[in-house]
Amino acid sequence: MATTVDKIKHIEDEMAKTQKNKATSFHLGQLKAKLAKLKKELLNPTVNGGSGAGVGFDVARTGVASVGFIGFPSVGKSTLMSRITGQHSEAAAYEFTTLTTVPGQVLYNGAKIQMLDLPGIIQGAKDGKGRGRQVIAVAKTCNLIFIVLDVNKPLTDKRVIETELEGFGIRINKEPPNIKITKKDKGGISITSTVNLSHIDNDEVKAVMNEYRMANCDIAIRCDATIDDLIDVIEAKSRSYIPVIYALNKIDAISIEELDLLYRIPNACPISSEHGWNVDELMEQMWDKLRLKRIYTKPKGKLPDYSAPVVLKDGRETVEDFCNAIHKTIVEQFRIAIVYGKSVRHQPQRVGLTHVLEDEDIITIVKK
Numbered sequence: 001m002a003t004t005v006d007k008i009k010h011i012e013d014e015m016a017k018t019q020k021n022k023a024t025s026f027h028l029g030q031l032k033a034k035l036a037k038l039k040k041e042l043l044n045p046t047v048n049g050g051s052g053a054g055v056g057f058d059v060a061r062t063g064v065a066s067v068g069f070i071g072f073p074s075v076g077k078s079t080l081m082s083r084i085t086g087q088h089s090e091a092a093a094y095e096f097t098t099l100t101t102v103p104g105q106v107l108y109n110g111a112k113i114q115m116l117d118l119p120g121i122i123q124g125a126k127d128g129k130g131r132g133r134q135v136i137a138v139a140k141t142c143n144l145i146f147i148v149l150d151v152n153k154p155l156t157d158k159r160v161i162e163t164e165l166e167g168f169g170i171r172i173n174k175e176p177p178n179i180k181i182t183k184k185d186k187g188g189i190s191i192t193s194t195v196n197l198s199h200i201d202n203d204e205v206k207a208v209m210n211e212y213r214m215a216n217c218d219i220a221i222r223c224d225a226t227i228d229d230l231i232d233v234i235e236a237k238s239r240s241y242i243p244v245i246y247a248l249n250k251i252d253a254i255s256i257e258e259l260d261l262l263y264r265i266p267n268a269c270p271i272s273s274e275h276g277w278n279v280d281e282l283m284e285q286m287w288d289k290l291r292l293k294r295i296y297t298k299p300k301g302k303l304p305d306y307s308a309p310v311v312l313k314d315g316r317e318t319v320e321d322f323c324n325a326i327h328k329t330i331v332e333q334f335r336i337a338i339v340y341g342k343s344v345r346h347q348p349q350r351v352g353l354t355h356v357l358e359d360e361d362i363i364t365i366v367k368k
């Protein structure tokens, strides 16, 4: 019997030899949806030989956010880990020095951030080569990924790693596509869009919806989406949208001219883990991408406590989230909050539980 990997290969071959035109778009849509389903099967095998994603690799999560290190063997992930956190992670000149997840922690801007040094991955990792799947499964649960690259190696390595992560349902530096699908009882597929759709063909959409047995739906598209974006929305449960920083390591081994070229790569930070060069820039970029919010507490009649902010996660930043971050009983006693900072027009301003706070706001909670 053909394995899932064989079936994927078969479909990919067929797609490669099918011309994209009006006559083939339904067929191509079908193939793309079939491919997405097979890839999901590969990641969540229901029959024996389960992938055991993350088993033995996941570690207890601490801190407000976690950053996973992904890269080929010996690019310097562990050296970077030891440099940033002070937590020793074995580093050596031979490949696969690191064999499991090594957790460490860094305190940055008052926020405890967990760093996860991971084993190296190789091409084909997502399809089961080496321990790649377990490794990528850990990265998939992180709030940020450092893709560590060795600048002495071909830059094509960057694309190979991206493909591995994408194949595992990770979407890099991307927002979820703005597509809303509403199921109906009858009426077929109706597509509405607020922008001109330059990639999507109605037949292709119908083929995809048909393949997913969603024959009656309203699809509202508010971006110039591709058919892959549509599949991502249907498969939303197995997709993770994670910011990435490319840590371009070992710049101590290249010339200034070569270094200049590296600065043109978006979302990248050239560093030398060994010498500690530019690691503070990497930390600053990390902070920006994590979009954490520091909230300073001001007891009534006293100065704010700047030494120990309450750090709120992206998307959990209301006054209510702040109260819950301190103690779950506070919301019950809450009367009003007095806030200074970027989130309010008047300084200070009285706000309720639903008010959304900004980084470095100062807050006083007034109890009943």
Ligand SMILES: Nc1nc2c(ncn2[C@@H]2O[C@H](COP(=O)(O)OP(=O)(O)OP(=O)(O)O)[C@@H](O)[C@H]2O)c(=O)[nH]1
Residues within 6 Å of the ligand: 071, 072, 073, 074, 075, 076, 077, 078, 079, 080, 090, 091, 092, 093, 094, 095, 096, 097, 098, 099, 118, 119, 120, 121, 249, 250, 251, 252, 253, 271, 272, 273, 274, 275
């Ligand atoms: N020149 C140079 N060498 C580095 C740098 N960072 C790491 N190395 C060297 O690269 C080799 C591999 O480093 P590791 O930190 O073990 O790499 P890794 O990515 O953790 O490797 P695996 O765990 O095997 O996947 C070691 O010999 C390090 O000394 C750097 O910034 N510059």
Ligand SMILES: [K+]
Residues within 6 Å of the ligand: 073, 074, 075, 091, 092, 093, 094, 095, 096, 097, 098
């Ligand atoms: K190594």
Ligand SMILES: [Mg+2]
Residues within 6 Å of the ligand: 077, 078, 079, 090, 091, 097, 098, 117, 118, 119, 120
């Ligand atoms: Mg290592």
